[in-house]
Amino acid sequence: MKLEELLKSEVIAAINKLYSANIDASIIKIDKTPPEFEGEFTVVTFPFAKVSKKSPDATAIELGNALLQSSNIILKFNVVKGFLNISFKDAYWIDVLINIPVKNYANLNATGKKIVIEYGGPNTNKPLHLGHVRTMLIGYATANILEAAGNEVHKVNILNDRGIAICKSMVAYLRTGNDKTPQLENIKGDHFVGNYYVEYQKIFEQEVGVLAMEGIATEEAEKKAPIYIETVEMLQKWEAHDPEVLALWEKMNNWVYEGFNETYKKLGVDFEKEYKESDYYLKGKESVIDGLNKNVFFKKEDGSVWVDLTSDGLDQKVLLRADGTSVYITQDMGVAEERYKDFAMDKSIYVVANEQDYHFKVLKLVMQKLGEPYADGIFHLSYGMVDLPEGKMKSREGTVVDADDLIDVMITDAKEFLEASEKKIDIPENEKDNLYRQIGLSALKYFILKVDPKKRILFNPKESIDLHGNTGPFIQYTYARIQSIFRKLDETGFQPKDTTFNTLLSDEKELIVLLDHYPDIIKFAAENYSPAEVANYIYHLAKTFNKFYAGHSITKAESEEKLHLRVAIAYRVANVFRHGLGLLGIECPERM
Secondary structure, three states: OOHHHHHHHHHHHHHHHHHOOOOOHHHOOEEEOOOOOOOOEEEEOHHHHHHHOOOHHHHHHHHHHHHHHHOOOEEEEEEEOOEEEEEEOHHHHHHHHHHOOOOOOOOOOOOOOEEEEEOOOOEOOOOOEHHHHHHHHHHHHHHHHHHHOOOEEEEEEEEEOOOHHHHHHHHHHHHHOOOOOHHHHOOOHHHHHHHHHHHHHHHHHHHHHHHHHOOOOHHHHHHHOHHHHHHHHHHHHHHOOOHHHHHHHHHHHHHHHHHHHHHHHHHOOOOOEEEEHHHHHHHHHHHHHHHHHOOOOEEOOOOOEEEEOHHHOOOEEEEEOOOOOEOHHHHHHHHHHHHHHHHOOOEEEEEEEHHHHHHHHHHHHHHHHOOOOOHHHEEEEEEOOEEEOOEEOOHHHOOOOEHHHHHHHHHHHHHHHHHHOOOOOOOOHHHHHHHHHHHHHHHHHHHHHOOOOOOOEEOOHHHHOOOOOOOHHHHHHHHHHHHHHHHHHHHOOOOOOOOOOOOOOHHHHHHHHHHHHHHHHHHHHHHOOOHHHHHHHHHHHHHHHHHHHHHOOOOOOOOHHHHHHHHHHHHHHHHHHHHHHHHOOOOOOOOO
């Protein structure tokens, strides 16, 4: 039985004995004791004042004394303004330590729930950028945490591979590409195609400028620019299945997919399945027509199809344009239906920036009105945008941070930082490049994931690489320090064993209490879709271990009992680092 549940049962029995009152377990609130107070768990006694007919402080004192007499695991208590802080005996925490499994630690019991989580969502006309990085890191880590919490999880991606923006790159390539390829130019495929998207914008602005000089208003000039007209015509040909257009579209998209896959691998994220908008936008149109026939949607005089969400606190939303073409939500409807066929999920999570909050409210309401079985399970994991020290990312102003460039910069920064550090790098020369990669990616991932997804984030690469403070490299360094201790002990022939331990120092107990909390952190992080809960817990554990290590030697412990005890603690701390960082997609170097 978990300690909280055991404590609840003992509180119920004590209240009954003290005041002849039967209380419901639901009114008992038990929290972890704040670090500034003595104790491990705190019972809130205000709800009991009604039956005790005494002040919360007096009630807490009476309850504390009763628990002290009835429980064989409680050592002492203190009362602070109606809060009963309880300390447990060393024997209890030693038993907790010994019973922490050394494998599959914190993987919770199966829930029986199926969850699909979508993250990524790139357009196939340009490379991935910092915004995509945050999307993928949050999605990948959240998927891992949900799986650790006992759910069946399926990771998927949506590729926005059709539409006017895609045709812009295609038209620019036809105009200026001269049959070049990424291979001939030695450029990643997504960067190669993205360059033509930029080229389109240059040509477009030039042509609009020429028309403006002829006295044509800007808005009209933008519609009359030859390259824009060519792009609209190309989109129409694509929708009419023109063979030449489709062949070019397929060739350029494949270049982009090859580039994306390289970036996914560098970043350490993956997907079980990828859905392409081009495969499902027609299926979405079928759903709209079906809803129209069932009078769930309505048609306006111009032939466009709408849904009325005014009774739901929103407004009317177009689902099909007057010319019968789909809008963005149409393809999401088609993909949602296909996913349910693939996975029969209980919950479908979309990791998308908060700029799309309205979109996903509409999607959920639309699918509910259609009576789809998966509609109630649609959940938008809305995250804040990413800013740079120089300001918001803006693609037209050239301040978008390319994902590949960002990864390379982080690895370079890690190398420069470590080479300039006063700490000796404890690895062979031929392993250093891999270490720089591990640390650079750790700095990037942890900096982003330690922030609650809902919050906007200011990303500063220089702040993320440090062997001190709340950073990924600091936790990696602590893990490597523990491995170094184990290597030194191995050299002496030491064989660890869980022997009989009698007493704990306060620092030793603090670490065991933290280790005991870890499964609860996983559960809480999963329930709140927040990798930040795991990240900040691991940092707290690393900080606590380093404080302990600064005051207490492991290899030169004062007794054999203490040596085995501290090794047992350090071993389990290292396991939690490896497990927790693994959930975040961060590797643990054995040496640093």
